[in-house]
Amino acid sequence: MSRRSGILEFAVLGLLRESPMHGYELRKRLNTSLGVFRAFSYGSLYPCLKTLVQQGWLAEEPGRSPDDPRATALSNRRAKIVYRLTADGKERFEELLGQTGPDAWEDEHFGVRFAFFGQTSRDVRMRVLEGRRSRLEERLAKMRASMARTREKLDAYTLELQRHGMESVEREVRWLNELIESEREGRDHRDPPHHGDQRPPDGAPERPRPGPPDDTTT
Amino acid sequence: MSRRSGILEFAVLGLLRESPMHGYELRKRLNTSLGVFRAFSYGSLYPCLKTLVQQGWLAEEPGRSPDDPRATALSNRRAKIVYRLTADGKERFEELLGQTGPDAWEDEHFGVRFAFFGQTSRDVRMRVLEGRRSRLEERLAKMRASMARTREKLDAYTLELQRHGMESVEREVRWLNELIESEREGRDHRDPPHHGDQRPPDGAPERPRPGPPDDTTT
DNA sequence: AATTTCATGTAATTCGTTACATGATTCC
DNA sequence: GGAATCATGTAACGAATTACATGAAATT
Structure with a gap:
């Protein structure tokens, strides 16, 4: 019954933390802002919204679209249900933000975790980035071993597929290296090679816990 | 009931087409040869193997590992179950190979389709590659539109995430362009118009001529 | 007036995993 | 003879989709 997906729950809480929204709009943001992945x-x-309400993390408000000036007064014409984060919900989200288990850097989770890095403390950001990187390096090692073993036996297409796959992973590792370097230097990644201008994240809560990164991933 | 996954079924038939195997070995090949994805x-x-047997596409043989010289004679010590493709199974696989519906170039399917390009006729290869490419270009267009709309409102991390995502897609498009170009140039004269006879897995398959002029890796 | 887009929801189904249960074979 | 790996399977669960069902609001 409990349609708690982990990642969907996380994304919903995170989006509603910024501003209340109704389901339809929420879904659009889910599939654009974070939706590359x-x-x-x-x-x-x-169903997820429903269970989050039951948990007490969201509150439903009959309402109109918040940027609709017309409907402010005389409308009892409820149709939209606007969801907002409760105090408990905020707490819950921050608890999730702080988690750095292996889940945080698996393929499915990493993207959405990164999307909310603006709300994440620096040490957690570091752990997630480094966890992701060592996860990928692990994977690279396996791929290299596998390619060494089977080099001769595979046809050109399979080989090309593996080559391209490895290159993709290597590329992500380089990306992570740049990000980690930026975090370390304390600058926001605005200078790395040649991307357009970026604004620094605004409300990043900086907790100065200099914990050494938990390197033993797996 | 029917654990037919589409992609799992396809991969199993394709691997067994090359040589009979038992489940354990099959799974390893699934997760290395094709397993990047x-x-x-x-x-x-x-369960999938079971239903494929029920369909009549696979046959079970009590057997030993085919490269185990010891067990050839006196062993009734069955433990492994070696699966081989039946005639119907071959037919089925070739039917699947020929399909060029939109399914063939979605994220999940494309990898495994590509992995068996060595068994695929040229025109189908072309359709799959071009289908994949236009799918990605569609996605790029959406991402660009979305980024144009929301540029100002997003924090640096979300933006960086989107930028990296777009770059990944662009990179795959370039890869596809190279592959399509290779297919176009490398017209092999020995191209069977419709399926029927396939080369043995040892015979050199056509080369995709990946031609990597950019060696940004290694 | 009709069509499109907005908006909310439920039921059945799909595709796959994890945890469990069992046992043979090989290596030390 | 004990551990690691090979080998086969099942039951319970998980996460998300698709198809369905409904209706209000905006646009043409």
Whole structure:
């Protein structure tokens, strides 16, 4: 019954933390802002919202779209249900933000975790980035071993597929290296090679816990 | 009931087409040769094998590992179950190979389709590659539109995430361009118009001529 | 007036995993 | 003879989708 997906829950709480929204709008943001990696359908979203309300993390408000000036006064024409984060919900989200288990850097989770780095403390950001990197390096090692073993036996297409796959992983590792370097230097990654201008994240809560990164991933 | 996964079924038929195998070995090949993209567990594989046998596409043989010289004679010590492709199974696989619906170039399917390009006729290869490319270009267009709309409102991390995502897609498009170009140039004269006879797995398959002029890696 | 887009939801189904249960074979 | 790996399977669960069902609001 409990349609708690982990990642969907996390994303919903995170988006509602910024501002209240109704389901339809929430879904659009889910599939654009964060949606390069994942797409959710209503069949997932609405049940999830329901359970989050039951948990006490969200509150429902009959309402109109918040940027609709017309409907402020005389409308009892409820149709949209606007969800907002409760105090408990905020607490819950921050608890999730602080988690740095292996889950945080698996393929499915990493993207959405990164998307909310603006809300994440620096040491957690570091742990997640480094965890992700060592996860990928592990994977690279396996791929290299596998390619060494089977080099001769595979046809050109399979080989090309593996080569391209490895290159993709290597590319992500380089990306992570740049990000980690930026975090370390304390600058926000605005200078790395040649991307357009970026604004620093605004409300990043800086907790100065200099914990050594938990390197033993797996 | 029917644990037919589409992609798992396809991969199993394709691997067994090359040589008979038992489940355990099959799973390893699934997760190395093709496994950059997907990993399957026994809980998926064995039920799938069962239904493929029921369909008449696979046949079970009590057997030993085919490269174990000791056990050739006196062993009734069955433990492994070696699966081989039946005639119907071959037909089925070739039917699947020929399909060029939109399914063939979605994220999940494309990898495994590509892995068996060595068995695929040229025109189908072309359609799959071009289908994949236009799918990605579609996605790029959406991402660009979305970024144009929301540029100002997002924090640096979200933006960086989107930028990296877009770059990944662009990179895959360039890869596809090279592959399509190679296919176009490398017209092999020995191209069978419709399926029927396939080369033995040892015979040199056509080379995709990946031609990597950029060696940004290694 | 009709069509599109907005908006919310439920039921059945798909695709796959994890945890469990069992046992043979090989290596030390 | 004990551990690691090989080998096969099942039951319970998980996460998300698709298809369905409904209806209000905006646009043409």
